[in-house]
Amino acid sequence: MTDETFYSSAVRPASGDGRLETAELMDEDSGEGSTANLDAVRASMLDENSAGQLADWMKAFSDPTRVRLVGALLHAELCVHDLTVLLDMNQSAVSHQLRYLRNMRIVKRRKAGKTVFYSLDDDHVEQIFTQTLQHIRHS
Numbered sequence: 410m411t412d413e414t415f416y417s418s419a420v421r422p423a424s425g426d427g428r429l430e431t432a433e434l435m436d437e438d439s440g441e442g443s444t445a446n447l448d449a450v451r452a453s454m455l456d457e458n459s460a461g462q463l464a465d466w467m468k469a470f471s472d473p474t475r476v477r478l479v480g481a482l483l484h485a486e487l488c489v490h491d492l493t494v495l496l497d498m499n500q501s502a503v504s505h506q507l508r509y510l511r512n513m514r515i516v517k518r519r520k521a522g523k524t525v526f527y528s529l530d531d532d533h534v535e536q537i538f539t540q541t542l543q544h545i546r547h548s
Contacts, residue, residue, distance in 0.1 A: 478527075483538065516528065
């Protein structure tokens, strides 16, 4: 169901006090309605701040170069030079994208002498990336 369908559905107060407890929602595909407890849905929805943070985090994956960097880092911790070779890009462009990913806490870095190595920030990043990729390939 699209946001437009959800928010444009007829909403009637379930009680005389004006609280919205349930509303019939139209299913675009079948034209049949269903009953949803809007108070329960509203109570479990993300707050605006969390929704904004999640949207910003997801935006990090809107750039194919960043997606390729994360894909490479799924397999191994890599230095900037290795990433420039793998992606056939210059060091400046790779470093710029890695800085963005680091600021979003998607990747982390480790220095060993003059060499900087990058890896995924934690297992959650790997799981989200892998599951999203599986979803895309499944479609």
